[in-house]
Each structure stands twice: as structure tokens, then as C-alpha cells.
Amino acid sequence: MKTSIKRVGVLTSGGDSPGMNAAIRAIVRASVYHNLECVGIYRGFEGLMEGDFKELNARSVKNLINRGGTFLKSARSAEFRTKEGREIAYNHLKNANIDALVVIGGDGTFRGAAAFSKEFNFPVIGLPGTIDNDINGTDFTIGYDTALNTVVEAIDKIRDTAHSHNRLFLVEVMGRDAGDLALNAGVGAGAEEILIPEEDLGKDKLVESLRRSKKAGKTSSIIVVSEGDQIGKNIFKLADYIEENLKGYEVRVTVLGHIQRGGSPSCFDRVLASRLGVAAIDALVAGEQNVMIGIKNHEVLSVPFSEAIKKDTSIDTDLIRVSDIVSL
């Protein structure tokens, strides 16, 4: 079913991620391609509730494909979680003659978007934008690949010091509830141990395993700790525990923090953002709504918001096995 949509609003919401600008660029240019007007909405749902809008054209998004962050800015909005907040947003959209929305963000963004779309029967399409790669129904989220490379580059540098001083480093990696970033970056950076929220290793087993590594001749170790992991929740306390229970290593902690969210997007993220951005407008034109556009087995597809926001706590057990073997 074709729709009569004429004017599309686009916003970024939640934590920024590299490639969001490339996605906005694709959405704007795909709108132009389909003869639709496109309006940028600043600071996510916050700007939506304030009517902070700006007309965009193909030239408004020049020189953006390589830039990290989001030029539309982002926010986490508490007010949009309320019905009153969503009603204010709806009135601003109606006043600006906007008929459809594309939202780029994570599961929190999709939750808000799904509630809004249902309440006002308003067409909304979502694009997965988060470094956490924790969205159901898509193999990759925009920004994840860049963050992986940032983490690996940082750990490569830490490894130089770990090796030179015979030290054990705990490196905290982002990922509120998901271990994808920690697990994949850990394997890529050659970490001895990787602590993730999906798997409860326990402090004793960790120390035991580090002791074995030492016995096997290792003189330094890198442990990647996902910020959501239970025993890694207080990484400094974990460092004290290891120092007390494993003699012969000096332990140091590095919290990578927000450097993981910034920087120029990788080619993978730019291509992903471009594909998903174009598909979002194609989907709106085809009459789809209330779906996220994701990618599965190299194929771009639509996933209902209700599916996308389901928490999937499964983890790549094969990769965990690989990590155990290659870190021997």
C-alpha cells in the first residue's frame, strides 16, 4: 500500500553513536529522491516536545558522512515517557505538517516511538543506533563496529604497558546490559579473560584462571570487563580482590568511558547507516509503520518495534569457546 506522506521528521535519541550523521544524511537524501520534504528535529524527543525543528535539504547534510556524534544532537527524555509529553509532541508535529517520523536510537527510543505511534496512529520507523549492539532483530547496530575498533585500538596501547611492566590490566568497556562489545573487542584485542553480564564467571574462577595463565608462562594479562558484568560492577574493588589473591602482578584499571562513543564512523558503519537510512524512507513510502529497519544475514529487513525491544540475553557461545582457546 502506497501512502500519502509528504513531510518526514528525523531525530536522534538516547546515547549518540558513530554513524548517526551518515544515517540522517541517507534519510534526507532518500526523502529528496522520493519527493518528500524532510525536517530535522533537535535533541531527540526533547526537541520534538519543544517544536525545535529545521528544514533540511540535500545540501544541509553535506560533509557529514565522516563525522561522529549527531549534528541534530541527542537526549534521553523522561517527559516523553508520559502521555502528556507525547501529546505535546504530537501537536508540534501536526502544526508543522509532519506526517511521519524516523527515529534513530536504541531500545529506549523504540519504546517511546512505539507508544507514540500507537496512541496517535502516527507512522514511525526506527533505525538501530547504539554502540551496545543490543537490539533484537538486527545483527548490527549503527556505531557498534566503530566502537569495537576504538576499544581494540585502546587495548593495543594498554598492552604495551602491560607487557613492559608485567602488569595485569582490567579494562572496562561500555555496554549497560549487553556483552557484545566486550566479547568481540576482547577477542580482537587478545584479552586473557572477558567478563560479560550474560555469563557469571565468579571472582574465584577468575583468579584461578589467571593463576593458570601465569603458571603457563604469561607475564602480563588483559581482562576486558563489560560495565554491566556482575563481578565487574565495581571494577576498582575487583582490582583489589585480584591483587590480594594473586601474588606477583601489579594490577591497574582503565575505564575507557565515552571515548568509545565518539570518533569518525568506520566504513562498515557508514555503509550500514546509508543502507538503513534509504530503506527507512522506502518503507515509509510503501506504507510501513511501527517497525525498525535492521540487517540480518546481510539482508535489510523490517522488524516490528515490539520484537526489536525484546531483551535477548543470549550470547555467542561459540565465540566464548574461541576466546577460551586462543587465550591459552
Ligand code: F6P
Ligand atoms: O547505550 C549506550 C551507552 O553508551 C551504554 O553503553 C552506557 O551504559 C550508556 O550509554 C551511558 O550513557 P550516558 O552517556 O547517558 O552516561
